[in-house]
Amino acid sequence: xxxxxNFSLKKYNTFGIEAKARQFVSVHSVDELITVxxxxxxxxxxILGGGxxxxxTQDIDALVIHLDLKGKKxxxxxxxxxxxxxxxxxxxxxxxxxxxxxxxxxxENLSLIPGNxxxxxxxxxxxxxxxxxxxxxxxEAIHSETQELMIFTNEKCKFGYRESIFxxxxxxxxxxxxxxxxxxxxxxxxxTSYGAIETELEKQHITNPTLKDVxxxxxxxxxxxxxxxxxxxxxxxxxxxxVILKTDxxxxxxxxxxxxxxxxxxxxxxxxxxxxxxQAGFKGKRFGDAGIHRNQALVLVNYGNATGQEILAVAKDIxxxxxxxxxxxxxxxxxII
Ligand code: EPU
Numbered sequence: 001x002x003x004x005x006n007f008s009l010k011k012y013n014t015f016g017i018e019a020k021a022r023q024f025v026s027v028h029s030v031d032e033l034i035t036v037x038x039x040x041x042x043x044x045x046x047i048l049g050g051g052x053x054x055x056x057t058q059d060i061d062a063l064v065i066h067l068d069l070k071g072k073k074x075x076x077x078x079x080x081x082x083x084x085x086x087x088x089x090x091x092x093x094x095x096x097x098x099x100x101x102x103x104x105x106x107x108e109n110l111s112l113i114p115g116n117x118x119x120x121x122x123x124x125x126x127x128x129x130x131x132x133x134x135x136x137x138x139x140e141a142i143h144s145e146t147q148e149l150m151i152f153t154n155e156k157c158k159f160g161y162r163e164s165i166f167x168x169x170x171x172x173x174x175x176x177x178x179x180x181x182x183x184x185x186x187x188x189x190x191x192t193s194y195g196a197i198e199t200e201l202e203k204q205h206i207t208n209p210t211l212k213d214v215x216x217x218x219x220x221x222x223x224x225x226x227x228x229x230x231x232x233x234x235x236x237x238x239x240x241x242x243v244i245l246k247t248d249x250x251x252x253x254x255x256x257x258x259x260x261x262x263x264x265x266x267x268x269x270x271x272x273x274x275x276x277x278x279q280a281g282f283k284g285k286r287f288g289d290a291g292i293h294r295n296q297a298l299v300l301v302n303y304g305n306a307t308g309q310e311i312l313a314v315a316k317d318i319x320x321x322x323x324x325x326x327x328x329x330x331x332x333x334x335x336i337i
Contacts, residue, residue, distance in 0.1 A: 001025055001032055003063070012066065013051035014114055016233030017308045021046070021064035028068050028089075030177050034147055036065060045144060046337075047175050049088065052115035053123060053235055054335045055315075057308035067118055069177060072098060077185065083137060085180045088118020092125075099181075100211045105188030106135040106181065108215040109197075112222045114229055114236060118176045121152070122166040123333070124159045128194040128218055133159035135181045141174035150174060161270075162240050162333055190214055196221045225296045233302030234293065238315060239273040240333045252326055273322075273330050274298040280321045290314045312336060 007024035010016055023043070027033040037045075044062040069087035072095060076083040082104050086095050092115050096107045109130035113120075120132050121139050138153045152174075158165045166174065188211060192198055200217035201209055209217070227234050244252075249269045253259055256279075261269045277283060277297035284294035289306035292314070293299040300311055315332060322330050 001027065001036065007064070009048075009051070009056060009060070009064070012048060013054060013056055014229035014233060015055055015235050015302050015308070015311065016229070016304075017056045017302065017306070017311075019056035019308065020059040022059070022061050023063040024066065025063065026066040026068045028070070030069065030142070033065065033067070033069075033142065033175065033177070036063075037142075037144060037147055041145075047144070047172075049119040050091070050114060050116035052229070053119065053333070054337050055235065055308050055311055056337050057312050058337070060337065065175075067116070067175070067177075069118070075180065080185055080187070082183050082185050083180055084183060085178055086117040087178050088116060088176050090117045091115075092117055092120060096215070099183055100215050103211060104183035104185065105190070105211050106130075106183040107132075108211045109191055109194075109218055111215040111218045117179050121157055121159075121164055121176060121179060123162045124157075124164050126162070128197055128221075129191045131159070131161075132181075133157070135183060137180040137182045139176050139179040141176045143173060144175055145173075152176075161243070192217075226299060227293055227295075227301055232293075233304075233306075234299050235334045237273075237298045237333050238300040239277075239298060239318075239330045241270050241273050242276075242328050242330050243268050243270050244328060248327075252328070256326070271328065272298075276322050276326055276328060276330065277318055280318070280325055282318055282321070287314055292318070308337075 004024045007021045009021055010018045025036055027036055040063055046060050046062040046064045048064050048066045067089050069089040072086040072090055074082055075085045093112050095117050096111050099107050109128040113125055124131050124133050136154050138151050141150050197217050200220055206213050243264055246267050246269055260275055261271050264270050274297045282292045283297040285292050288310060289303040290310040291301050291303060293301050319330055322328055
């Protein structure tokens with residue numbers, strides 16, 4: 001295992017931001033990870049997965065540990081279900097396709113989400129009416145200081161909308177090394193009620209969709225709206241959709257009657273941040289090499305050489321404008337480093 005010094009992270013973050021790690025090492029097994037942790041007990045550490053949910057606004061003054069743990073397998077099954085385990089460093093989309101190719105159901109709506117398997121529980125990734133909490137059984141994690149191995153069950157993860165224990169109570173304490181999902185082998189519960197999926201399937205004249213059909217529909221929708229990080233640097237949705245009090249929403253609605261919203265509970269509604277950003281006039285705008293995607297206002301993009309600070313400045317401008325226009329505060333979904 002080679003520890004590199006002053007190492008460029010440009011290829012290790014999907015925003016394609018140039019930033020340097022003071023030290024950088026790739027680990028390929030849990031043993032290698034434990035060795036690195038043991039040999040560098042007092043060094044500040046930063047764990048890097050797929051780099052798909054972070055904005056680097058500065059160099060990282062730490063030992064960056066790139067989790068390149070590979071491997072996926074079936075660990076248990078019965079007539080109806082299968083339990084599959086993936087190591088943290090597997091690419092998420094490739095893992096999803098591997099499950100679909102074996103006719104295992106549950107992850108098809110989450111096709112084409114960038115990033116690695118090990119980071120999916122941190123923000124409980126979700127799309128088109130499905131979140132990983134729906135199929136997640138447990139993950140194994142190592143404490144970065146004591147190296148204690150911990151099992152986090154679904155309940156213990158305290159999943160919420162783009163939330164988990166790993167963003168709150170135990171933030172930066174544990175390194176997730178593998179994840180187990182429980183998937184269906186038959187009688188798959190397809191979730192095609194999300195408007196865009198239905199429309200896409202109808203367009204293709206599919207009335208009795210397979211897992212692969214749903215996955216392909218999701219892939220088409222995502223490709224039409226969301227930029228491919230290989231072509232245009234981005235981190236997916238930059239902001240979370242704000243959840244606001246119903247009473248506040250009713251006041252704002254008097255001024256903006258066409259504002260879309262989804263009821264979350266008796267007292268709360270969720271508003272699409274993409275709509276707010278588009279209404280505020282930011283969609284498709286470009287400030288130097290930083291910009292707002294033209295097909296989906298929730299996605300900030302790097303046209304080439306934007307710095308993290310430049311993208312952050314655009315994000316702050318958007319937040320301030322939304323606050324001033326709608327009296328709604330929007331939080332970032334992406335981690336600002
Ligand atoms: N909208 C606009 N203008 C835009 C974008 C959206 O007006 O530029 C409005 C439309 O009214 C649309 C509504 O927002 O009906 C919802 O848009 P969309 O279905 O594209 O979903 P989203 O709320 O923008 C969320 C997730 C995505 C996920 C999609 C599909 C968050 C923060 N984002 O986006 O997740 O793929 O739903 O389920 O919850 C991600 O987290 O990185 C991500 C891409």
